[in-house]
Amino acid sequence: MAEIKRKTKKKSQGAFLRDSIMTGISYMIPVIVGAGVIQAIAKAMGGYDIGNHMDQIDTLAKAIMLLGQNMMNYVVPVIAAFIAYAMADKPGLAPGFVMGALAGAINTGFVGGVVGGIMVGYFVLMLKKIKVPKAIQGIMPILVYPVVTTLVCGLLMYYVVGRPISWFMAWITSGLMALSGGSRFVLGAVIGAMICLDHGGPINKTAALFVNGLNADGFLIPTSAKMCAGMTSPLGIGLACFIGGKKKFTESEREQAKSLFILSCCYVQEGVIPFLMKDPVRVAISCCTGGAITGGLCMMLGLESPAVHGGAFVIAMTSNPLLFIGLWLLGGCITGVLYALLRKPLPEGYEESEEDIVSII
Amino acid sequence: MYILGVTSCPVGIAHTYMAASNLEKTAKKKGLEIKIETQGAAGVENEITKEDLKRADGVIIASDVRIKNAERFDDLPTLTVGVSEAIKDAEGIIKELLEALE
Numbered sequence: 001m002a003e004i005k006r007k008t009k010k011k012s013q014g015a016f017l018r019d020s021i022m023t024g025i026s027y028m029i030p031v032i033v034g035a036g037v038i039q040a041i042a043k044a045m046g047g048y049d050i051g052n053h054m055d056q057i058d059t060l061a062k063a064i065m066l067l068g069q070n071m072m073n074y075v076v077p078v079i080a081a082f083i084a085y086a087m088a089d090k091p092g093l094a095p096g097f098v099m100g101a102l103a104g105a106i107n108t109g110f111v112g113g114v115v116g117g118i119m120v121g122y123f124v125l126m127l128k129k130i131k132v133p134k135a136i137q138g139i140m141p142i143l144v145y146p147v148v149t150t151l152v153c154g155l156l157m158y159y160v161v162g163r164p165i166s167w168f169m170a171w172i173t174s175g176l177m178a179l180s181g182g183s184r185f186v187l188g189a190v191i192g193a194m195i196c197l198d199h200g201g202p203i204n205k206t207a208a209l210f211v212n213g214l215n216a217d218g219f220l221i222p223t224s225a226k227m228c229a230g231m232t233s234p235l236g237i238g239l240a241c242f243i244g245g246k247k248k249f250t251e252s253e254r255e256q257a258k259s260l261f262i263l264s265c266c267y268v269q270e271g272v273i274p275f276l277m278k279d280p281v282r283v284a285i286s287c288c289t290g291g292a293i294t295g296g297l298c299m300m301l302g303l304e305s306p307a308v309h310g311g312a313f314v315i316a317m318t319s320n321p322l323l324f325i326g327l328w329l330l331g332g333c334i335t336g337v338l339y340a341l342l343r344k345p346l347p348e349g350y351e352e353s354e355e356d357i358v359s360i361i
Numbered sequence: 362m363y364i365l366g367v368t369s370c371p372v373g374i375a376h377t378y379m380a381a382s383n384l385e386k387t388a389k390k391k392g393l394e395i396k397i398e399t400q401g402a403a404g405v406e407n408e409i410t411k412e413d414l415k416r417a418d419g420v421i422i423a424s425d426v427r428i429k430n431a432e433r434f435d436d437l438p439t440l441t442v443g444v445s446e447a448i449k450d451a452e453g454i455i456k457e458l459l460e461a462l463e
Contacts, residue, residue: 023426026371030402086427200376201445270375277449 016087017118024083024117025209029309032075032216036307039068040317043306075216076100076113083114087121088128091141095120095149102157108165110213112157115165119153169217176219185296191222192229192295192331196287199233199269199276212308224305224318225298227267229291231311231328234271235264236290236335237283243340250346264332267311282342290335294327303327364388364458365409365417365437366397369424370444373402380423380447387451400428409433419458423447438462 043050046061051069054062077100084092084099099116103109108116127145179187194207211226238260241249249257256274263271276283303323307314318324366384370376381397388395398409420439422428423446440458447454 019425019427022371026369026373026402026426029372200370200372205371268375270379273379273448 020083020086020118020121021114021209022205023086024079024081024114025205025212027082028075028079028212031071031078032212033307033309035068035071035075036215036305037068037310037314037317038064038071040306040314042068044317072216073104076103076110079110080113080117080120083117084120084124087118088124091124091128091145091149092117092120094146095124095153098150098154099157102154102162106158106162106166107169108157108162109169109217111169112162112165114213115161116153116157119157119161120149123149123153173217173219176214181300184302185300188222188225188299189292189296191225191299192291192293193288195226195230195295196233196269196291196335197284199272199287204230204269215306215308220304220306220319221299221302223308224303224324225295227305227308227311227314228298228303228324228328229295229331230269231264231267232290232294232331232335233264233269233287234260235328235332236286237272237275237339238264239332239336240286240339240343243336244343247345248340248343265312267309279343282339286335286339286342289338290331290333293334294331297327297330298324362393362459363413363416363418364393364395364421364455365413365419365434366395366421367400367409367424367428368397368444368447369400369426369428371426373400376425376444376448377401380444380451383448383451384421384423384455387455391455393455400424405429419462421447421454421458423454 039051042061042065046057046059046065050057050061050065054065077097080100080103081093081096084096086092096117099120100113103112103116106112124145127140127149132140191207191211194203197203208226211222215223238257241254241257241260246254253275256271260271263269272283272287276287301323302319304319305314305317305324307317315321315324366381368377368380368384370380377399378401381399384397385395396409396413397407399406414433414437417437420434420437422431422434422439422441423444424441425444438458438461440454440461442454
């Protein structure tokens with residue numbers, strides 16, 4: 001590629017890794033959302049503890065649960081495989097899937113999958129550099145790459161790298177189980193604040209990655225903190241536009257506010273970005289406050305959400321739908337009132353120019 | 362002047378399309394012809410064709426993930442940026458591409 005060198009930034013190894021992990025996540029999201037929602041449907045039909053007595057029943061709910069569980073089993077393999085794919089292209093896929101499946105077998109979970117995918121990626125990149133005679137070039141990608149990569153990376157993971165990761169996962173697991181009310185609130189508040197800080201930017205994605213990882217490993221409480229907190233921001237800013245009225249918000253902003261309510265229901269936070277860009281500090285403070293309180297309460301009250309995405313459409317699948325709606329509205333109102341108060345009134349005789357309108361979606 | 366672009370983000374439902382529409386709008390304002398391929402959650406949309414590639418002068422890739430079929434642009438001057446940069450500062454990116462092309 002005739003790459004144009006940027007004057008200000010250059011692509012570092014860190015950016016390469018980050019893009020690769022993001023690619024893995026983008027392939028994983030439909031799998032984890034699908035699996036979570038399907039399992040939730042099964043639970044709604046056959047009872048919340050259907051997973052515990054699967055062998056004693058033979059109903060439609062069981063069949064649906066079976067689908068959901070199998071889909072969930074693919075979450076970690078898919079992220080591992082597509083991280084490796086993003087780094088090393090096609091030869092990364094097969095060994096990547098194996099590393100993901102291995103992560104499930106040796107209890108290294110989501111973290112194990114990500115690390116495994118990265119290992120495979122670098123190993124294949126290294127293998128590709130080895131010069132071989134023309135005659136055997138053809139068999140490299142179909143025989144040598146998958147066999148050698150899987151053996152080397154797989155055994156390395158099994159005997160060496162996997163050990164500390166599985167200890168780490170066990171430590172996190174027992175740590176989360178043992179958290180008391182107060183520290184659960186703090187963790188939830190941190191998750192909520194990070195989610196609501198930059199609305200789909202790097203900080204939000206970091207928190208979402210952590211929470212989705214826990215979800216893939218079977219911890220469903222942080223997921224509700226993430227989703228409920230994320231849904232408060234567009235609702236809050238939308239409310240603020242109505243509370244603040246004509247004195248504080250422009251015509252186009254109040255027009256956008258209407259779509260913010262719909263976006264809030266869909267858990268699409270990105271609608272807040274135009275507001276965040278124009279008035280970063282005040283928007284961030286209001287959103288983080290509402291998000292942190294909602295997130296903290298979600299964690300403290302032990303609200304579980306099996307689905308990592310879906311907004312209002314998956315509320316019925318949470319362990320306590322009414323509580324979820326309550327916390328969502330609570331956080332939204334806090335953000336809304338706070339921002340309506342913080343926002344500066346428009347200057348006298350303010351005329352809107354074409355430039356001010358940042359359109360969205 | 363004919364500019365091609367590809368936008369993509371991890372979730373692929375909002376940033377991808379916001380970046381695409383911002384680039385399109387900015388280019389139109391400057392009187393440039395532009396075509397943006399989006400690689401969102403729905404897969405590839407508004408695909409760049411062979412004819413497009415033949416006519417193109419430069420490429421903008423605004424993405425936080427590894428995009429599909431990047432090798433298409435091997436022979437074209439290509440500017441790679443993050444997807445949020447295209448949402449915030451589409452004008453700056455197009456300007457940077459134009460300067461580099463001169």
